[in-house]
Amino acid sequence: MVYFFTFRRIYHHRMNPFLIEATENKPTVVLDAKQSKFELSGRSFPPDSADFYEPIIDWLNQYILQANPHTSFDFKLEYFNSSSQKYFFKLLTTLQQLHQSGGNIEINWHYKSDDDDLKAIGEEFESFFDIPFRFTEY
Numbered sequence: 143m144v145y146f147f148t149f150r151r152i153y154h155h156r157m158n159p160f161l162i163e164a165t166e167n168k169p170t171v172v173l174d175a176k177q178s179k180f181e182l183s184g185r186s187f188p189p190d191s192a193d194f195y196e197p198i199i200d201w202l203n204q205y206i207l208q209a210n211p212h213t214s215f216d217f218k219l220e221y222f223n224s225s226s227q228k229y230f231f232k233l234l235t236t237l238q239q240l241h242q243s244g245g246n247i248e249i250n251w252h253y254k255s256d257d258d259d260l261k262a263i264g265e266e267f268e269s270f271f272d273i274p275f276r277f278t279e280y
Contacts, residue, residue, distance in 0.1 A: 160201045168194060169219065173201050178210050183218035186226040195229035199236055206240040213237075213245060218252040219260065227263070234271050241273045248274045255279045 159174035169184040188194040215237060222230070234249070241247050249271075251264035261277060268275040 157201070157204060160198065169222075171198060173198065173205070175205055175210060178212070178214070180213060181216040181218065182230075183216070185220050186222035188226070191223075191225040191229050195226070195233070199229070199232055202233065202236045206236065206243070206245065209240055209245050209247075211246060213240065213247040214250060215247070216250045216252065217264070220254070230267065231270070234267055234273065238271050238273055241271075248276060250276050250278060252278045252280055 157175050159176070160171060161174070162168065162171040164170040164184040167185060167187045167189070169182050169186045172179050172181040174180070217230070237247055237249070249268075251261075251267075253260040253264065261279075264275065264277060
């Protein structure tokens with residue numbers, strides 16, 4: 143007698159959402175797998191970028207182990223310092239792992255219509271990663 147088993151990936155998340163409300167120097171962070179909402183928005187120049195961003199990267203490392211069928215990550219930043227930019231690179235490196243393992247992911251990079259510098263930084267990030275980027279002017 144021969145048995146055939148069919149395996150299918152089940153997408154349910156017991157991960158708690160990771161939410162941080164914006165302050166004067168920290169962005170809003172929404173990492174919610176159940177609602178399929180992933181966003182950094184606002185201004186980012188926390189006093190200690192490692193303390194702020196390492197838990198976000200840790201959460202994403204857990205998420206990519208059982209990611210949603212599609213992940214769309216929104217960057218809606220108004221301003222960030224070079225230390226934050228370093229952690230965005232680390233964050234995108236983590237998301238690149240999801241893409242390389244066959245995950246369907248896109249990055250939505252939002253920028254103000256008069257902020258060519260922010261757009262250029264997004265384009266620079268795009269050149270480093272093999273993740274689809276979509277640029278949206280607002």
